[in-house]
Amino acid sequence: MSTAIKICYVTTVSLTFKTSLIEQIRYMHAKGMDITVVFSRDDDYLKIFPPGVKYHPITLARGNDLLGSVATLFNLYAFFRKEQFDIVQYTTPNASLCAALAAKWAGVPARVFSQWGLRYVGFNGVRRSLYKWLERLTCRYSTHIRPDSHGNLRFAIAEGLYPAEKGAVIWNGSARGVDMGKFDYTKKSIWRHEVRAQLHIDEATFVYGYIGRFMRDKGTNELLAAYRRIIKLQCDTILLMVGTTELEETLDISLIEWAKQSSSVVFVNYTTEAEKYFSACDVSLLPSYREGFGNTVIEAEAVGIPVIVSDIPGPTDAVIPRETGLVVNKQDVDDLYYAMHYLLEHRDICVRMGEAAHAFVRNSFEQQAYFKHVLADKMHIYSQSRKRQ
Secondary structure, three states: OOOOOOEEEEOOOOHHHHHHHHHHHHHHHHHOOEEEEOOOHHHHHHOOOOOOEEEEOOOOOOOHHHHHHHHHHHHHHHHHHHHOOOOOEOOOOHHHHHHHHHHHOOOOOEEOOOOOOOEEEEHHHHHHHHHHHHHHHHOOOOOEOOOOHHHHHHHHHHHOOOOOEEEEOOOOOOOEEOOOOOOOHHHHHHHHHHHHHHHHOOHHHHHHHHOOOHHHHHHHHHHHHHHHHHHOOOOEEEEEEEEEOOOOOOHHHHHHHHHOOOOOEEEEOOOHHHHHHHHOOEEEEEEEOOOOOOOOHHHHHHHHOEEEOOOOOHHHHHHOOOOOOOEEEOOHHHHHHHHHHHHHHOOHHHHHHHHHHHHHHHHEEEEHHHHHHHHHHHHHHHHHHHOOO
16 A cells, blocks of 8 residues: 555453454554554553554543543544544444544544444343433444444344444454464363363363353353253253453342352353363353354354354354254243253264364354455445545
């Protein structure tokens, strides 16, 4: 390119960049894009910030901080007006609304909303109506919407959040694809032995695994309730729960207390080595109420682990039902229990599903292939915006 395309990525905190965007940003920068990122200051993260990528700290309001949101809005507007970006891309709810408005007012020609999840679907009544209106407002001031699953694209259009011509899913979906070098299928048996030895789990034990936040909307209550029924079968099983130790008040305290006292439930703090813990499992579960995509589903499949997911947009795009995993009814303890019991009783099917899961992810979600589609999409968006000017 004779003149580099100027792109600004905006999100509330650095965690989104660490978990979902940093490899994409490195790739885009290596392809000649002029990249700037904006999030609330994180001096620790700056120590490992990618060379050549610019960073501009702006405090982005969180939650219901109205005054903070107004300050965020005007700070972003001033920055966008000064820098004259070709594309501004944003994710996370508060950051997206402020960035969409500020970029529109600053005259940014291409405003891309990475719609990774719909927060309002987890609410009821007036709160749901308010957050749906805010979501629609973000979509209105965006020129392009990029949900990370085909299921959520269809849902959003049906909900009237934006017209069909505004939205598209990049390739087969997900926010970042899967790094098949990190989630290395050939190391599965080594990692399985390593983690099981570390946690004192016998090689013959059937292990159910969950990696993520422990919260109501992730289906934690249903998972624990279903597993409590599994152990009554007196089979040799373990439920491995890997994630943050913070517990939402919406969780069933009696289930949490039972789980912490049970020798059949093993809690492990947040890890950056999810590939090793997935490999230690026989099946991975995500009985969530809502997701943008649910990248842990394809990460588990990448190392050859079958999955059980809820019948919601996102995770169902990451599974071939009865080939790479099972789909159960959302918030249905009975259905989840029967699926967990079925794979426990049919371990040969479990193994075959895992092998099919690895092939599925390798062909449909490999990260470098995904990034090529992201680059092509950015070039298309840039070309469209130039024609409109």
